[in-house]
Amino acid sequence: xxxxxxxxxxxxxxxxxxxxxxxxxxxxxxxxxxxxxxxxxxxxxxxxxxxxxxxxxxxxxxxxxxxxxxxxxxxxxxxxxxxxxxxxxxxxxxxxxxxxxxxxxxxxxxxxxxxxxxxxxxxxxxxxxxxxxxxxxxxxxxxxxxxxxxxxxxxxxxxxxxxxxxxxxxxxxxxxxxxxxxxxxxxxxxxxxxxxxxxxxxxxxxxxxxxxxxxxxxxxxxxxxxxxxxxx
Numbered sequence: 709x710x711x712x713x714x715x716x717x718x719x720x721x722x723x724x725x726x727x728x729x730x731x732x733x734x735x736x737x738x739x740x741x742x743x744x745x746x747x748x749x750x751x752x753x754x755x756x757x758x759x760x761x762x763x764x765x766x767x768x769x770x771x772x773x774x775x776x777x778x779x780x781x782x783x784x785x786x787x788x789x790x791x792x793x794x795x796x797x798x799x800x801x802x803x804x805x806x807x808x809x810x811x812x813x814x815x816x817x818x819x820x821x822x823x824x825x826x827x828x829x830x831x832x833x834x835x836x837x838x839x840x841x842x843x844x845x846x847x848x849x850x851x852x853x854x855x856x857x858x859x860x861x862x863x864x865x866x867x868x869x870x871x872x873x874x875x876x877x878x879x880x881x882x883x884x885x886x887x888x889x890x891x892x893x894x895x896x897x898x899x900x901x902x903x904x905x906x907x908x909x910x911x912x913x914x915x916x917x918x919x920x921x922x923x924x925x926x927x928x929x930x931x932x933x934x935x936x937x938x939x940x
Contacts, residue, residue, distance in 0.1 A: 717846055717878060720749045721916030731775055731814055735806035736795045738814045739850075742777025745865035746817045749850040749915060750794035754839045761802030772812045779813050783862035792819025792871075794849045796832045817851055818860060818867040820893050827895030827902070831873060831888060834899065838877065838938060842884075848874040852889060852912050868892055872909045874917050876929075884937050885918075885929045899935065906930035 720739060722728040727743040736752035769781040769791050784791050794815050800806040809815070819828070839845045851868030858867050870891050877884040887909045888902045895902070906917050907930045918926055 716920045717876065717918055718751055718753065719918075719920060720751065720848065721919040722748055723914050726914060727777075729775060731772070733806070733809040733812075733815075735800055735803060735809070736815070738794075740775055740778070740814050742775075744851075744853060745777055745779045745783070745860075746868070747794055747814060747850055748913070749848055750815055751846070751848045752795050752799070753844060753846050754799050754835065755844040756840050758799070758802040759836055759840060761800070763801045763804050763807050765797050765801070766807050766811050769811050769813060769816065772814050775814050777864070779816075779862070779864045781813060783813075783860060783864050784818065787818060787860045787867070788820075789818035789860070789867060790821050790824040791816045792824045792828070795847075798832065799836070817871065818865060818892075819871070822894045823871070823890060823892055827890055827897070828871065831890070831899070831902075835873075835875060838875070842877040843879045844877075846876040846878055848872075848917060850913065850915075852909075870912075872913065874906055874909055876918070883929065884934065886933075886935055886938050899939065903933050903935045905933050 722739055727741045728748055729740045731738045731740055738750045739748040741748045771780050772778045795810055797810045800810050852870035852872055853866055854869045857869050870889050872889045874887045885906055887904050887906045889904050890902050
C-alpha cells in the first residue's frame with residue numbers, strides 16, 4: 709500500500725456534537741476534546757524501522773498553550789491517577805521532537821497505575837511486536853467516557869472508565885483490524901479478554917474509524933473480532 713493510501717486511512721470521524729480540535733504534531737495527531745480535557749483520539753503510524761531508535765525517554769509533562777482547554781500537569785496532582793500516554797513515548801524513540809511532544813498534556817489521560825503499568829503496557833509491547841512482523845501499523849487510542857465518570861479535582865479533566873485501542877495492519881493482504889477496550893483499573897488476564905470489534909468501539913465512543921473506506925469494506929473489517937489473525 710502506498711504512503712498516500714495509508715494516510716487516507718489515518719482519519720477519524722467525530723460527531724459535530726462532540727467538542728473536537730485536530731492538533732497535528734510531528735509524528736502523531738490528536739483530536740482534543742476541550743470540554744473533557746482529554747483527547748477523543750490520538751493516532752499515529754508506527755513502521756518497523758522506527759522500533760530501534762535511541763532517543764532517551766523524556767520525563768517532563770507540559771501543557772500545550774496553543775490548544776484550548778489543554779490541562780496543566782498539576783491538574784493531575786493528588787488525583788490518584790497516572791498521566792497516561794495515549795501515543796506511547798516508547799514508540800517515538802526515533803525522533804527527539806516527537807518524544808518531547810508525546811509529553812504534551814493533549815496526549816495524556818488519567819490512567820490507573822494498575823492499567824498503565826499492567827495490561828496497557830503489555831498491549832503497547834504487542835503493538836511493537838506486530839509492527840516488526842507486519843511492517844507498519846496504524847494505531848488509534850483514546851478514552852471511553854461514560855455518563856457516571858468522575859472529573860479530577862481541578863475540574864478540568866474527565867477520568868474515563870475505560871480506554872480503547874484500534875489497530876490496523878494496512879500492508880498485509882488481506883488487511884487486518886483489531887480493537888481492544890480495557891477498563892481503567894486492574895487489567896490482568898489475556899488479550900482475548902479485552903478484544904472487541906471496531907464497531908463496538910464506535911458504539912461506545914461515537915467515533916467513526918476508517919471513514920474513507922467503502923461501506924462494504926468497513927463492514928467486513930469492523931464487524932468481526934478476529935484476534936486469531938493477529939496472535940497466530
